[in-house]
Amino acid sequence: METADKYIPRQIEGKWYDYWIEKRFFHSEPDHREPYTIVIPPPNVTGILHMGHMLNNTLQDVLVRRARMQGRNACWVPGTDHASIATEAKVVAKLRAEGIDKSSLTRQEFLRHAWEWKEKHGGLILKQLRRLGASCDWDRTCFTMDEARTEGVLKVFVDLYRKGRIYRGVRMVNWDPAALTALSDEEVIYKESQGKLYYLRYRVEGSDRSVIVATTRPETILGDTALCVNPNDERYAWLAQDARVVVPLVGRSIPVIRDEYVDIEFGTGALKVTPAHDVNDYMLGEKYNLETIDIFNDNGTVNDKVGLYTGIDRFEVRRLIEQDLEQAGLLEKVEAYTNNVGYSERTGVAIEPKLSMQWFLSMKELSEPATRAVLEDTIRFVPAKYKNTYRHWMENIKDWCISRQLWWGQQIPAWYLPKGGFVVAETEAEALELARERSGDPGLTLADLRRDEDVLDTWFSSWLWPISVFDGIRRPHNPEIEYYYPTNDLVTGPDIIFFWVARMIMAGYEYRGDKPFANVYFTGIVRDKLGRKMSKQLGNSPDPLDLIDKYGADGVRVAMMLCSSAGNDLMFDEALCEQGRNFGNKIWNAFRLVNSWSVDDKLAQSESSRLAVEWFSARFDKTLAEIEEDFASYRISEALMAAYKLFWDDFSGWYLEMVKPAYQTPIDARTLAQTKGLMEKLLQVLHPFMPFITEEIWHCLAERGETECITVSRMPEPQPCDQELLARMELIMETISAVRNVRKQRNIPNKEQIALKVIADENYHAEFAPVLVKMANLSAIEPVTEKCPDAAAFLVKTTQFFIPLGDKLDREGELRKLTDELAYLEGFLASVMKKLGNERFVSSAPEKVVATERAKKSDAEAKIAAIRERMAELQK
């Protein structure tokens, strides 16, 4: 049968994925087996697959597939996140493109559009994950805003409210004037921005003097309610205790207060205080009981409180006010200034600190068991360095602002009573009942109640994810949650350690009394080969699906795994995909070779084949043990590299060459069967990394029943291996290399058989002679007792080998080589002697170390003697 010499992934990947799904191999139900559970970090429902997802999900798939093959009941739960701000922004943009303004719609109408959009475009990313080979249990696909999850969220909200952990409060929040919502601190990104520092003149009342104040935001003078100087600043000692100043342009009279908060060194040492629009000023305002004047509308334009610049955008006002101040002679000077400005992670606009009524979750108590769990390694972080980051955040945790002024999300289950006050309940009916009780008015109807307009922060649903995907919030004792929870591994990025990981841990202890997962594997950020973060703007991120088309899913998976070490950023280079694809091709060709052999039943197994099988089996077991260890410490890329070398070097490069029959001659049945068996085991080891090609070849190697897929086969377990055998073979391999070297240097074609003579000693293992003969294409190996003249000679450990060359021998060249070798060995010996000559070394170093030094010495001496003899021989 003819098989192509190039492996074409496209032809088989879709076929096998469909087959696995059809046979329901990825579906899991609780049973008697030990569970292995991963919940996917839910991507945004409107998201599309990028390289970060590729990395993250390949890792999860490797772990899940491996666990499945180890006989565990593997369950990987997929799903998507409703991502309130991001999704709402997309829907708003889409409506705008259709000429519909969000403000012209009712909440219900808007949500209808949003759901429509979600049904149409949502979840594309999950389909894309199938291309990658992700072995998720798709029957379990969840959405953070589906019915079960939403009910869970509301139940938790009510529960926390009743426990007194949720409260309402006026706080300074990070206001996003584009999305028209408050953001949590974690959603604000600070960036250095080029700005200006304006020096403004505040006239002192009843005096002809004035105070100069430096500010980066002159437009906020509209909201100034005080001026503050440091009490220790002598420059302002002349100001009366009850001095008042006049706000430029506005003309408002405000008090001068004194507080050590003000940095004497900065600017002029005088600070304007705008409690409504600056976090620090807000605190001063609280302390000195200052008036708070909110000057902005929600969209960032100036309101009519002051009567100046009404309706104009904040940045435009800044420009205008600069001119107006200048004209009024109230602008002392303007300097260029670089400062840090917060921007919305979602919309990119500058954050406006704003006072508003929000819902908060008190975090202190929740954080305590969660902090302990990580510090005591009940939950293991890989790499462990993130424990520090985690601890630092948890120990300084602040209350969580959980309300968002959006429509897309879970609406806060609070209802306001007509005469003030509110009730919190899971359902409208319950709310009504409570409201009647509370108000003492049994005639109250739902229409009398007004539900809070805000929705909950998206993370308020995703922090429940490991529980809610098994419906463990609504039905805490259902068999699924009790079987699958706690989950095993969480694979995610360190950038959401606070947003998500920490909060899941808190929710886990609060609602299950147990950790949500045993291990957290933090991936790095995928960067391009220049070290730049991959981004749409830079256009330096390849489309994962294009890569899959070009290199095959297996190839791209290998690429991702090769460059990822836990917690480190990875420099992705498309060349790695090539390496992955090449590896697939190598596997394919090894299969083609094995597949091409015809069997002769009468043939007995040759000695060299018998030895080859024995050796490779040992080699396999040794590597398998290493791979086990790598997995245990989450060194996934090293595990893959070990398997890669095992297949490429040991199996293809050595083993197959050892057992390969001469061209167009048959192989014995025993060797063929053993080779296929070894290959099957190799495919199994590789399957978690390269699911498609391994499944394909698995079925080509033998007739299989309908469900006898590699995907659900049992992973080989490491057996003790014969180290002695491996060491002996190592020497034979060295000898083969040495013979090849001689051929190369002397231009002796590989086809030409040559003779080898050996002075056999304890390091020469004659039983391997058949392997040596075959691999080095020797006519014979002849044991001798004397050195052989006119021969190329080489040393393997202590064994001397000779290849008679007759007059082809290049005495000059040979001598030069020997001289170099001698010089090296003498230098080496000298350093060993120096060490051994050091009494302190001999007396204080452990016995073992001294012994190895002594062994080095005698070894080097023997070699030097042999080389000297050989040189003398050549010089005759």
Added chain:
RNA sequence: GGGAGUAUAGCUCAGCUGGUUCAGAGCAUCUGCCUUACAAGCAGAGGGUCCGGGGUUCGAAUCCCUGUGCUCCCACCA
């Protein structure tokens, strides 16, 4: 401003408790080969101030101090 991490071959990275698995791997490069599974391959080769400087030790890539570079997190002085 506070904290953490990191620096090893051209690139990406291993290197655990200080000593023969200590200077490694893969890729890239160079030199031969279209040798009948594979040129997406085979056989070889070269390549290092283990960031600089001190220290501890019989012995340091490894431990300590210090400097420098890079990365990240937290805070947000108007």
